[in-house]
Amino acid sequence: MTIILFIYGACLGSWLTAMADRYATGASPFYPASHCDTCQTPLAYWQLVPVLSYLLLRGRCHYCQQRIPPTTLVLEVGVGLLLTTLTPATVRPLLWLGLWGFAALCDARTQTFPGWIVWLAWPLTVWQLSWSAVILTTLLLLGIQFLWQRWPTPLIGDGDLELILAYIIYWGVTATAHWLLIASALALWRARDRGRMAFLPYLVGSAVGWWLIR
Secondary structure (H helix, E strand, C coil), X not given: CHXXXXXXXXXXXXXXXXXXXXXXXXXXXXXXXXXXXXXXCECCHHHCCCCHHHHHCCCECCCCCCECCCHHHHHHHHHHHHHCCCCCCCHHHHHHHHXXXXXXXXXXXXXXXXXXXXXXXXXXXXXXXXXXXXXXXXXXXXXXHHHHCCCCCCCCCHHHHHHXXXXXXXXXXXXXXXXXXXXXXXXXXXXXXXXXXXXXXXXXXXXXXXXXXX
8 A cells, every 4th residue: 555655646746746847837737748848749658657757767858868857756756755644634734735845846946836725725724723713824824915915025935934824833833943944954055145046845845854754
């Protein structure tokens, strides 16, 4: 069962990567069929097997030899490992991580992500809260979105703050402190002399790491 779950997870990771690429380019999620982003050649079935195809092709397109981003392999393996932790009790947190993971993939490519992800993940975040807490935290979320739309040069993205708020609600203050420490350390290590950077991938990467450690 663990192997089967890993295979399904690897397929899901491959699909999320493709959807994030299509979001970045504005392409339809349904058309055209999978193809090389460089030479536009449609891919054969044996080039679409998660993990194995990347290793078989040695990380390059079979037709034009353009390098395939290694994040593709990392995501396929990572989501595969995540899904091996699937039980009836872990369905909700895994869905939560999956939605924010897709947001992080989009953010890494465009420094934006679809706004519907926040609202689709929000019921999973506040599921066990009292009605008064749900109303209060939802108002806080709306306040973040309202203010950030009117702030000309924010120092941090509204999506980052929305995920931080959701993490505090879901996991608690102590877990959030550990999670933020690792995410910030990874971002600082990778930032070097860059200007604006997508922080959401580091936040989600740290969240996935803590989940697997648990």
